[in-house]
Each structure stands twice: as structure tokens, then as C-alpha cells.
Amino acid sequence: MEPVVTSCGGCGKAIRIRRPDVERRRECPACGAAVSVPRPDRGPDAAPRGEPRRRAMLGAAGLAELTLLLMAAAPLAAWCAVAWSTVATASPPWAGEIRLQPTALHVAPVEATRDLASARELALKALEPARRAMRVVSAVRQGLATPARGDEIADAPVVAPGPTPPVLVPPDFGAPSAREFAASSPIEAERRFLIRDDSGRQVVARLHGCHEGKAVLMLPDGRLGLPSMLVPTDEPFRAATADEVAEDLARGPFEGFNVHRTDHYLILHQGEDDSFARTNGVLLEDLHGRLLAAFRKHDVTVHEAEFPLVAVIFKSEEDFRNHRPVAPDVQAYYEIYSNRIFLYEQPSGRRGGPEVDALLRPQMTAHEGTHQILQNIGVQPRLAEWPLWLVEGLAEYCSAPASRKGQPAWDGLGQINNLHMATLREIEDPVSLSMRGQDAQTRSLFREPGQPLVEAMIRRTELTPTEYALAWAITHYLAMERSDDFTRFLRVMADAPPLEPRSPDDHVRTFRATFGDDLGKLDRTVHAYLNRLTKRKGYDPMPxxxxxxxxxxxxxxxxxxxxxxxxxxxxxxxxxxxxxxxxxxxxxxxxxxxxxxxxxxxxxxxxxxx
Structure with a gap:
């Protein structure tokens, strides 16, 4: 038999069949659709042997006909799929909450379709609701997801209970992965997404930061989470109220805790006695108000905290350390992902130096509270790459301890920190160094020979207790003696985008651009300033x-x-x-x-x- 030429019923491509007399299944090399071979003995509508007889739909007209058929069938297919899944899962917890709304399909009239490529694109759009419904069925049957309200599918839970939130990978719902979305979409300040929180509710999260395929979302309660998929939405982002956050905490990881409320804080504590919680609430509210006033005085743009600020007080040190293992010298901490501070009321075990411990307690609350406040009032963007000396120096600047009428207290912002002054004076004292069996290496181990001390501090990624004192000293000098430059420096740092990496060299360049290139001279200036502080009111030498x-x-x-x-x-x-x-x-x-x-x-x- 002579070769024949036919057309593909899917894309309309002309195909030459060399041996039409050979019975076999043939596919279009362009779109993969089955190709029927017209033969004189079987008629133009004959199908290949072994297949039911059907009318071939060829070219754009046939594809348009297929499109209309799918448009009519897609909503019914989606409804049947979810209904079947509901019956098959034996009354799951979300049964009765399904609100499947048929997706509106806006398809151009067939007459407006000028070419086969456009017709194929319209057909794929018509197929999408059915494809999405089948993905939902697969996910629900595997127990990996639940149907969302409406016709959108929420993402996997984004939960951040610890310092690094888990990343849960759900099945493909047709939405791009977080990495694909971040790589292909511009960052918008109010980009919003549908997710499920750790209680299973669908909520709207806000894009907090995005860099090189990594996206971080802000949840309504102020936590941050790392999604594995992103489902965009036009619904508004709404911050949770204090009542909503308190209710979620009481049902979640802090069930059984009591709640002491202040204007900006939810302070969770164990036991009926709330005196320790009240004392810390007064300190934190005072700190919050003073920080806002100080920044506004220096024309640094700040705002009230958008979310209720949460502080968790464990009754004992043992409970504190069981919640999250931390280093033995850590008495309190701020979790950047959960946006909560954690501390405890009663130390456990044999701990010496009760006077020193008592003096440090208010300082630790103010220190961690400063971290939390600065990252909620617009000064320090959460997950922005700030140099460690500045992060800890500001916290120490705001948390000088004091003793009033023999009782430990917080001394306010910018006061002389007598604890740090004792450390800085002692590392200069050869008698003290020899008594500890150390030498001048105490202050030179962490810097290169000839390197200015300030530059070494700017490059540090970890701080020893001695270096915390140095971070406080640098911050105190800049804030008190060069306040205009320091304010300008903070404005620059406040514009740092979350997640954008910055190297120690970057930090040094930014610092030099504001405070000058001669960092050795700055070393000498800070040293002279500390000597002057010993003669000022407020300096009280430690015993x-x-x-x-x-x-x-x-x-x-x-x-x-x-x-x-x-x-x-x-x-x-x-x-x-x-x-x-x-x-x-x-x-x-x-x-x-x-x-x-x-x-x-x-x-x-x-x-x-x-």
C-alpha cells in the first residue's frame, strides 16, 4: 500500500504514514496523541483495530470541542473526587467543613482563537480544575493534607516552635515550591499566602523575606515559618489579637500555664503566685515605652508592636532547660522564629554566688526583652544580618543592672553598667590576670596582631563574656558621644533586608562609612571614654x-x-x-x-x- 498523509487529532500536525497496511498504534511525534490511519476499506472515521469506533476530532475545531466538554465536566469531576474521598476516609476531623465552590472558567470564544497554540493553551486551562481536584484526592487519601475551605488548597503547616522551624513537604498541589516561587516572582511587601497553622486552621501569612529560593512567612501571631510550597492569595493579612494568641498558647505547648496580661505582653507563668510575672511585666512595659520614646526623640522611625509580645516564665530552671536544651550559662533567651522570650523563676541545684545571680536576673530580662522589642518596633528587621557586637551591644546598653535599697533592679537605658566596667578594668589589671593564671592574652586572643580592637569586634560571630563587655562599651560610647552618627548608622541597619547575607567585610565597610576609617584612633577614644566614666555619677564599683x-x-x-x-x-x-x-x-x-x-x-x- 502506498504511503498516506493524515492529520493529528490533537495538534493538527500533518503526518506521513509509510506503511498504513501494518496494524499498530501510532502516536503524533509533536503532542503524543493517538493517530488514526484512514484506509479505503474502513472509511474515514475508522479507528485502529482493537479500539472502539469513534469520530476523529481534528485540528482547532476538534480541540475547541474537547475544551467545551472539559469545561462542563471539570466542576463535576472535582465534586465527585472530594465527595468520594470524604466517604473513603471514615469521617475525618474535617468532615462537614468542605465548601467546594465550582471554579469559574473564563474561556475566550472559539471564534476568537486564531491559532492552534492558543487553542491548546485554553484546553490546558480548562483541565486545571480537574487536575487540582485529583491532587487533593491523592493527598487526602495519604493523610498528608486536608481540603481547604473554598476552591483553594492550603499549604502544609508552617510551625516554628523552636529556634529553627521545621520544613514540612506536602504533595504537589499544583502550586510552585517556595524555591521556584522565590526565584521567579518579584518580592512585594504585602505578598500573601494561604497556609495551615499548627492547629490545622487555614490562615493568611505574609511574606517576610525572600532570598535565593528561600522564603520566610510571617504568621498572624508573629511567628516566622519556612514553607515548602506557596499558595498566593488576595485575602488580607490580619494580626492575631491578644485573646486569640492566649487561647492558642493555652491549647498548645503551654497548656496549664497562667497568663498575666499587660498593655503589650502576654506573660505565661506556672503556679498561682504571679508576683514574679508581675515584676517582669512592669520591667518589660517600662522598657518598651522607653525604647519607643528614645528612638522617636532621635527621629528613628518606629511603631507599636504589631503582635502581642509573649514571655514564658518557667517555675524552675529544670523545666526551663527541659523545654529547650541550652548552654548551662544561659539563664534566658529570645527565640527569633517564635518571637518569644523564655526565662525561669527559681534556680535549681547548688549554685554559688547568690548575690551575683540576683543582680543579673533583672539584667537578663531587660536584655532579652530588648532583643524582642527592637525586632517588633521596626528597628532591627527579624532575620536581618546585623553584626553581633551591635545586636548584643544594644541589648546590654538597655539592661544595666542596679541595686535599690538592697534589692536587684533595672537601671534604665544608657546607664553605666558596673558589671561590664568591672570586667573591662580587670582585663587591664596585671594583678588580677596573674591571680587567674592568665596573661594579656585574655584580651588579644580573638584579634590578629595589629588589628584594631573595634574592627575585631565588628568581625566577631561569637562573643565571650569579656566581649559582651566590649560590645557594651563601644555601643555606650557611640550612643552617648556620637549620637547623630549612631542614629544614622541605625537607620542604615534598619533598612537591611531579611535573609540577605552580609560578610564581616561588609560590616566593616558599613561601619567605616559612618564612623570613619581610622579604627585604631577609635580604640583609643573608647578607652579614654571608659576612664572618664569611672569619675561620673552612676559609677558604683563592684565589690x-x-x-x-x-x-x-x-x-x-x-x-x-x-x-x-x-x-x-x-x-x-x-x-x-x-x-x-x-x-x-x-x-x-x-x-x-x-x-x-x-x-x-x-x-x-x-x-x-x-
Whole structure:
């Protein structure tokens, strides 16, 4: 038989059939549709052998006819699919909540279709509702998703209970992955998406940041989450109210906690006695108000916190550490993803130096509260890459401890931090260095020879207790002596986009652009400024502490050591250096004395008596 030429019923492409007499299934090389071979003995509408006889729909007219058929069938197919899934899952928790609305399909009239490519595109659009419905069925049957209200499908839960929120990967709902969306879509300030929160509710989340395929969403309660898929929506973003957040917390991870409310805070605490929660509530509200006033005074744009601020107070240190394992010296912390601060009321175990611990308690609340407030009033964008000296220096600048009528207290913004002053003076004191068995390396270990101290601090990604004091000193000098430059610097930092990486070199360039290139000169200026602070009102030298350290060894012996220091930070650093995690639990005690000589006598007497 001679070769014949026919047309594909899917795309209309002309196809030459060399052996029409050979019975086999043929497909269009362009679109993959089955190709019928017209033969004189079977008629133009004959189908290949073994297939039912049907009328071939060829070219644009046939494709348009298929389009109209699918338009009519798609809503019914979607309804049947979800209804079948509901019956098959034996009354799941979301049964009765399905509100499937037929998707409106706006298809141009067939007469307006000028070419086959446009007709094919219209057909694919008509198919999309049915495709989406089948994906929903697959996801629901696997227990990986639930149908959303309306005709949209919500994403997987975005939950951020800890410092790094989990990423849950749902099946493909037809929405782009977060990476694909971030790579292909421009960032818009109010880009919004549908997600499901950890309680299973569909909520609207707001794009917080996006960089190199990684997107972070802001949830209505102020938490941040990492989605694996993005479903855009035009619905407005609405911040949760204090009542809604309190209700969710009471049903979730903090069930059984009591809630103490202030104007801006929800303070969760354990037990009926709320005196500790009230004391911290007063401190945090005072801190919030003073920070807003200070920034507005210097023309830094700020706003009230958009979300209720949450502080969680555990009754005991054991409960605090069971909630999230942290380093032994961490007494409180702020979680950037959950937007909550955590602390505890009662220390556990044998802990020495009760006077020092008591003095640090208000400081720790103010320190972590400053982190939380700055990232909620528009000063420090959450997840923006700020240098660590500035992050911790601002927190220390706002959390100077004090003692009023013998009771630990918070001393307000910008006061002289006597704890840090003791540390900074002690690292200059050769007598103190020799007593600890150290030398000038205490202050030079973290910088290169000849490198200015300020530049070394700008490049730091971790801080020791000594470096916390240095971060406070730099911040205090810049805020007090170069307030206009510091305000301009903060405005620049406030514009840093979330998630955009910045290197130590970037931080140094930004700092030099505001404060000048001669960082060695700045070192000397800060040092002279600290010397002047010792003569100002508000400077109250710390007492000298006689520190006694003991740790049982494996052979039944006890290791003992002692030191004298004015600096609680250096005392803790020394304790950490002395402690051996492979043997018994160490204990220590710090007793204050008015002079170094008396503290030394106490240490010598204790060592000789043992």
C-alpha cells in the first residue's frame, strides 16, 4: 500500500504514514496523541483495530470541542473526587467543613482563537480544575493534607516552635515550591499566602523575606515559618489579637500555664503566685515605652508592636532547660522564629554566688526583652544580618543592672553598667590576670596582631563574656558621644533586608562609612571614654568576690581552686574553664568583700583549711 498523509487529532500536525497496511498504534511525534490511519476499506472515521469506533476530532475545531466538554465536566469531576474521598476516609476531623465552590472558567470564544497554540493553551486551562481536584484526592487519601475551605488548597503547616522551624513537604498541589516561587516572582511587601497553622486552621501569612529560593512567612501571631510550597492569595493579612494568641498558647505547648496580661505582653507563668510575672511585666512595659520614646526623640522611625509580645516564665530552671536544651550559662533567651522570650523563676541545684545571680536576673530580662522589642518596633528587621557586637551591644546598653535599697533592679537605658566596667578594668589589671593564671592574652586572643580592637569586634560571630563587655562599651560610647552618627548608622541597619547575607567585610565597610576609617584612633577614644566614666555619677564599683570552686573527681578526691575578681562575667568564664564535664558536678561560691586584700585573705584561709 502506498504511503498516506493524515492529520493529528490533537495538534493538527500533518503526518506521513509509510506503511498504513501494518496494524499498530501510532502516536503524533509533536503532542503524543493517538493517530488514526484512514484506509479505503474502513472509511474515514475508522479507528485502529482493537479500539472502539469513534469520530476523529481534528485540528482547532476538534480541540475547541474537547475544551467545551472539559469545561462542563471539570466542576463535576472535582465534586465527585472530594465527595468520594470524604466517604473513603471514615469521617475525618474535617468532615462537614468542605465548601467546594465550582471554579469559574473564563474561556475566550472559539471564534476568537486564531491559532492552534492558543487553542491548546485554553484546553490546558480548562483541565486545571480537574487536575487540582485529583491532587487533593491523592493527598487526602495519604493523610498528608486536608481540603481547604473554598476552591483553594492550603499549604502544609508552617510551625516554628523552636529556634529553627521545621520544613514540612506536602504533595504537589499544583502550586510552585517556595524555591521556584522565590526565584521567579518579584518580592512585594504585602505578598500573601494561604497556609495551615499548627492547629490545622487555614490562615493568611505574609511574606517576610525572600532570598535565593528561600522564603520566610510571617504568621498572624508573629511567628516566622519556612514553607515548602506557596499558595498566593488576595485575602488580607490580619494580626492575631491578644485573646486569640492566649487561647492558642493555652491549647498548645503551654497548656496549664497562667497568663498575666499587660498593655503589650502576654506573660505565661506556672503556679498561682504571679508576683514574679508581675515584676517582669512592669520591667518589660517600662522598657518598651522607653525604647519607643528614645528612638522617636532621635527621629528613628518606629511603631507599636504589631503582635502581642509573649514571655514564658518557667517555675524552675529544670523545666526551663527541659523545654529547650541550652548552654548551662544561659539563664534566658529570645527565640527569633517564635518571637518569644523564655526565662525561669527559681534556680535549681547548688549554685554559688547568690548575690551575683540576683543582680543579673533583672539584667537578663531587660536584655532579652530588648532583643524582642527592637525586632517588633521596626528597628532591627527579624532575620536581618546585623553584626553581633551591635545586636548584643544594644541589648546590654538597655539592661544595666542596679541595686535599690538592697534589692536587684533595672537601671534604665544608657546607664553605666558596673558589671561590664568591672570586667573591662580587670582585663587591664596585671594583678588580677596573674591571680587567674592568665596573661594579656585574655584580651588579644580573638584579634590578629595589629588589628584594631573595634574592627575585631565588628568581625566577631561569637562573643565571650569579656566581649559582651566590649560590645557594651563601644555601643555606650557611640550612643552617648556620637549620637547623630549612631542614629544614622541605625537607620542604615534598619533598612537591611531579611535573609540577605552580609560578610564581616561588609560590616566593616558599613561601619567605616559612618564612623570613619581610622579604627585604631577609635580604640583609643573608647578607652579614654571608659576612664572618664569611672569619675561620673552612676559609677558604683563592684565589690571584690572571693570565689571558691570544688569538683569531685573519679578517684574520690576533690579538686579545689580559688580566685578573686570584681567581674561576675570573668568569674563565670573562669568557672567554665575550671569545670571538667567528665567527672562530678562542680559547685562554687562567690563572697563579696569591700577590698581586694580582704578577699585575698578569705581565699587563702579557705585553701589552707582544706
Amino acid at each position: 571584690y568576690y572571693a570565689v571558691q570552686f570544688e569538683q569531685p573527681l573519679a578517684n574520690g578526691m576533690v579538686r579545689r581552686a580559688a580566685m578573686v575578681s570584681q567581674s561576675p562575667q570573668l568569674i563565670r568564664q573562669w568557672i567554665d574553664e575550671m569545670s571538667n564535664p567528665a567527672v562530678g558536678v562542680p559547685s562554687w561560691q562567690a563572697t563579696p568583700f569591700p577590698s581586694r586584700a580582704r578577699a585575698q585573705l578569705a581565699v587563702q584561709g579557705w585553701m589552707q583549711s582544706n
